[in-house]
Each structure stands twice: as structure tokens, then as C-alpha cells.
Amino acid sequence: MSNFKQKKITTKNGKEYTLQHPGVRTVAKINDRVKNKHGIPSEEKVCDEMFAHVVVEPKVKIEDFESYIDMMEVANKAYYFITGVDDPDKDKTDGNDQ
Template sequence: MATFQQKKVKTKSGKEYTLQHPGVRNVTKITDRVKNKHGIPSDERLAEEMLQHVIVEPKMRLDDFESYMEMTEIVGKAFAFITGQDNEPVDDAEDN
């Protein structure tokens, strides 16, 4: 059984978010869903997937952001986290 790791991250603006890895199978599904018919990732789809499946605290929607830069920064951090492209350590999720 997979352990869903969590990680707390801060953006440049100082806002704190909690990310949770959705599992390898779900990551592959997400990376498939964010692509358009030509195989090019869609920024909007990527943001929606990260907000729905990876960014667990605070729970937000795309329309909740006041700053495009804030949204792209946290979405980028979330995607790097689930794809193993970040270098920061993660915390094991506690049993909830």
C-alpha cells in the first residue's frame, strides 16, 4: 500500500500550502489529462488538477487566486512535487 506523502511549501508572497502526493497511478492519469489533443500541456488543466488532487490546504479553486504569479508558483511547486522534480524533503502523512 502506498504512503501518501505530504509537504508544506511557502510561496514568495509568504503564503503556506500543504501538498499531498496522490500516488503514482494518479500522477500518470493527471499527466495524461492535462494534455490537449496535440500532447501539449494546458496551463488551465494543470492548475485545476493540482488544485483538485495535490494542493490540500488551503482548498482553493482557480478563481480564488488574486494573483496569476501566486497561482503559477504554487501549481509549479505542486507539479514538481508529484513528479519528483523538487529537491526538498517530504513528511510522511499521518493517519487521518
């Protein structure tokens, strides 16, 4: 897959990021790498993987964030993007709550 799908996101605090899908095989490998021996995803590993392989602009790492909430918002949006899960925050902000 040479043309990976990209998506721009804006966080609640107004920062913009560009996400790029790394390909299905890479997503499967990421899912394997982030889990502990009991199959539970590690927040730190998920963040590291999302920032290394999915968030392409600006390039960030955990240490670049001042707020845990901001860091997890970016990592979660990146994870939702690569796994095809709808962002649960999306419905809250589109004004169509009916």
C-alpha cells in the first residue's frame, strides 16, 4: 500500500495533528506489541506506538506533552483512526445529538 490514508485532527485545546495510517500489517503488529502478558494494552506503549507510527505532523513523543489528558486525547484519536473505530467524542461535537 503506497498511498497511506491521512487524516487531520484538532484537539480540544486547538492543536492540529496529521495522522497517517501505517498499513494493516503494521496495525496488527502494533496491537500485538502494546499488550502485556495478560493481553491488557499498556497506555505508555500505546502512546509510544501512536506517536512513532501514526502521528506524522508534528512528530511528538510522550515527553512533549505537558498534560496527561492532552497526550491521551491525541493517542486515542490516532488509535481510533488506525483501527477504524468511530471517535466517541465526534458525536458530542457535531450538534446532532437526536
